Amino acid sequence: MPDATTGEEARGSHEPLAVELSGVTKRFGDVVAVDDITLEIGENRFYALLGPSGCGKTTTLRMIGGFEDPDAGSIRLHGEDVTGLKPYQRPVNTVFQSYALFPHLNVFENVAFGLRRKKVPSAEVTERVGEMLDLVQLVGMDKRKPGQLSGGQRQRVALARALINHPRVLLLDEPLGALDLKLRKEMQIELKRIQNEVGITFVHVTHDQEEAMTMADTIAVMNEGRIERLGGPTEIYEDPRSAFVAGFLGASNLMQGDRKGNAATLQDGTTIALPEAGAAGVDGDIQLGVRPEKMSLQAPEAAPPGANSILATVVDVSFIGVSTHYLLRTSWGADLVVVVQNLDDERHAAGSSVAATWLPQHTFVVS
Amino acid sequence: MKRFLDFARHHLITVYMVGALAYLFVPVVVVMLFSFNDNRGRFNFTWRGFTLKHWANAFEVPNLFDSLVKSFQIAFLSALVATILGTLIALALVRYRFKGRSTTNFLLFLPMATPEVVLGSSLLALFLTLSIPTGFGTIVVAHILFNISYVVVTVKARLSGFDRHLEEAAMDLYANEWTTFVKVTLPMILPGVFAAFMLGFALSFDDFIITNFNSGGTVTFPLYIWGAARVGVPPQVNVFGTAIFVITVSIMLLTVTLQRRSDANVA
Numbered sequence: 168m169p170d171a172t173t174g175e176e177a178r179g180s181h182e183p184l185a186v187e188l189s190g191v192t193k194r195f196g197d198v199v200a201v202d203d204i205t206l207e208i209g210e211n212r213f214y215a216l217l218g219p220s221g222c223g224k225t226t227t228l229r230m231i232g233g234f235e236d237p238d239a240g241s242i243r244l245h246g247e248d249v250t251g252l253k254p255y256q257r258p259v260n261t262v263f264q265s266y267a268l269f270p271h272l273n274v275f276e277n278v279a280f281g282l283r284r285k286k287v288p289s290a291e292v293t294e295r296v297g298e299m300l301d302l303v304q305l306v307g308m309d310k311r312k313p314g315q316l317s318g319g320q321r322q323r324v325a326l327a328r329a330l331i332n333h334p335r336v337l338l339l340d341e342p343l344g345a346l347d348l349k350l351r352k353e354m355q356i357e358l359k360r361i362q363n364e365v366g367i368t369f370v371h372v373t374h375d376q377e378e379a380m381t382m383a384d385t386i387a388v389m390n391e392g393r394i395e396r397l398g399g400p401t402e403i404y405e406d407p408r409s410a411f412v413a414g415f416l417g418a419s420n421l422m423q424g425d426r427k428g429n430a431a432t433l434q435d436g437t438t439i440a441l442p443e444a445g446a447a448g449v450d451g452d453i454q455l456g457v458r459p460e461k462m463s464l465q466a467p468e469a470a471p472p473g474a475n476s477i478l479a480t481v482v483d484v485s486f487i488g489v490s491t492h493y494l495l496r497t498s499w500g501a502d503l504v505v506v507v508q509n510l511d512d513e514r515h516a517a518g519s520s521v522a523a524t525w526l527p528q529h530t531f532v533v534s
Numbered sequence: 535m536k537r538f539l540d541f542a543r544h545h546l547i548t549v550y551m552v553g554a555l556a557y558l559f560v561p562v563v564v565v566m567l568f569s570f571n572d573n574r575g576r577f578n579f580t581w582r583g584f585t586l587k588h589w590a591n592a593f594e595v596p597n598l599f600d601s602l603v604k605s606f607q608i609a610f611l612s613a614l615v616a617t618i619l620g621t622l623i624a625l626a627l628v629r630y631r632f633k634g635r636s637t638t639n640f641l642l643f644l645p646m647a648t649p650e651v652v653l654g655s656s657l658l659a660l661f662l663t664l665s666i667p668t669g670f671g672t673i674v675v676a677h678i679l680f681n682i683s684y685v686v687v688t689v690k691a692r693l694s695g696f697d698r699h700l701e702e703a704a705m706d707l708y709a710n711e712w713t714t715f716v717k718v719t720l721p722m723i724l725p726g727v728f729a730a731f732m733l734g735f736a737l738s739f740d741d742f743i744i745t746n747f748n749s750g751g752t753v754t755f756p757l758y759i760w761g762a763a764r765v766g767v768p769p770q771v772n773v774f775g776t777a778i779f780v781i782t783v784s785i786m787l788l789t790v791t792l793q794r795r796s797d798a799n800v801a
């Protein structure tokens with residue numbers, strides 16, 4: 168299996184990308200569901216489209232699958248322009264959110280549907296369906312109707328039904344949305360395993376940031392029909408670049424500051440060092456952020472040198488077992504959340520004064 | 535006390551149910567019973583003893599069997615055509631937003647709301663104006679007309695619960711529009727389509743008023759009985775009535791049993 172950098176290399180050597188959207192726009196009446204999106208997805212990627220409800224994820228996916236025609240822009244699959252082609256003319260397959268299994272056909276016939284349409288000889292159909300049911304761990308279920316399967320089993324049938332056709336890109340619209348938490352976690356690992364095994368590009372739509380982070384190697388965070396941030400999970404978590412992305416990918420502490428070069432001054436005059444990398448930017452009013460787990464708490468006089476530090480008062484302490492969550496209030500009245508691992512029993516009681524400290528490289532600047 | 539109330543409640547329901555069923559089925563039982571009546575003269579209204587002779591001579595009354603066959607032919611033809619046209623109309627109405635969609639919906643409702651006398655007489659007027667001779671053909675046309683409305687209503691009900699993603703899934707799996715219809719849409723709505731056909735068949739089979747206006751020289755089963763009633767209905771009418779009833783009920787029971795068995799198989 169090629170490693171994760173293949174997509175980038177492919178681009179260098181002019182090998183076609185798995186999926187390319189350029190300037191794609193889709194309107195429904197007055198609603199602009201997808202607004203001038205340009206996307207490049209490499210081969211063998213696990214690509215997540217992440218965003219809140221109604222941001223246009225499904226619409227984007229449906230345009231790749233051929234269920235909606237874009238109002239503007241073009242869609243290419245492996246270098247071939249497929250804009251305007253019917254779904255059955257595209258080398259992609261879809262796992263629908265509701266699974267959309269054919270209720271009148273049994274598991275075998277559901278999985279065999281695509282092969283039958285392609286007039287694959289029946290002996291080969293039997294063999295390939297068997298292999299596929301093995302891959303998704305549904306051996307022995309072939310005679311059942313979809314109505315007699317559990318949610319997780321249905322999900323696997325939907326996956327097998329799509330994968331058996333050897334699509335070059337698999338589209339998944341919230342495939343785990345209907346499952347309970349435990350099953351969802353299991354299926355996340357399962358999907359990842361299958362993607363590794365079959366080695367094709369998965370485009371996975373989800374509004375669950377944790378799911379996107381666990382599974383995807385590239386995440387496109389969407390908001391109001393546009394892509395706000397694109398990158399690997401760590402990259403976009405550590406440097407979200409916008410308040411929306413910072414908030415969508417977990418909790419963060421945002422503060423107003425006045426920037427001068429590599430440092431910013433907070434309202435109470437504290438100076439915060441900004442990270443060396445990505446420090447380029449205009450001076451003036453900025454918002455800077457720190458993730459709660461990147462901060463630690465000390466007595467005000469014990470702040471380590473070289474670290475960023477803010478003085479604050481502890482307002483609330485909640486003990487969660489593995490960690491303790493502190494709610495702090497700064498002198499200018501802003502709230503900060505700090506999550507501290509319970510490594511030692513140094514506790515800070517509500518009402519005490521503390522210094523919240525963190526390393527400069529853990530600071531990010533948002534627009 | 536509570537027990538007693540519960541008992542009374544159950545009892546009441548049982549009595550009520552038996553009463554309701556009796557009310558529904560006494561006429562049917564009477565029809566069946568009098569097919570075995572050894573009647574005297576032309577009338578068949580008083581019980582004179584048991585006989586099988588009417589069953590043995592079922593086909594001997596002139597024109598009775600012919601009218602029955604005519605009715606079957608008309609019912610089959612009109613139900614078939616109405617089912618095909620009505621299903622397509624229902625698909626169009628549910629699936630597409632087109633100009634005149636709500637008007638079409640309304641117009642389809644009209645034949646159901648119009649009194650049959652009005653429908654029958656205006657059809658006759660139409661046929662006369664166009665100087666189309668009335669007969670077998672005009673009866674079929676008239677029956678298709680009112681059947682379509684019922685088919686559309688029945689199939690629409692089935693379609694409204696239909697998950698559009700199923701068709702998209704089929705198209706995603708390389709089925710073109712026609713294959714999608716044959717392999718997914720049609721099998722899914724088939725129970726509705728079949729019900730619509732049966733309904734159309736039944737409505738056509740026992741229609742009297744509209745048929746009477748547009749029949750010309752053609753005599754259907756209801757028209758035959760109507761004609762015969764004035765001079766005395768032959769017991770063979772009861773024989774055929776009984777036979778039709780028994781066959782219908784048997785088919786229904788068979789369907790239910792088969793359905794049960796296939797459900798049990800997959801469980």
Ligand SMILES: Nc1ncnc2c1ncn2[C@@H]1O[C@H](COP(=O)(O)OP(=O)(O)OP(=O)(O)O)[C@@H](O)[C@H]1O
Binds near residue numbers: 222223
């Ligand atoms: N067929 C349609 N007709 C009209 N508006 C639509 C249609 N499909 C989507 N929209 C609108 O387009 C916007 C984007 O919808 P989309 O389904 O792509 O969102 P989503 O990101 O998938 O959201 P969710 O997470 O809730 O599934 C929404 O405002 C939605 O109301």
Ligand SMILES: [Mg+2]
Binds near residue numbers: 224225226
């Ligand atoms: Mg969606």
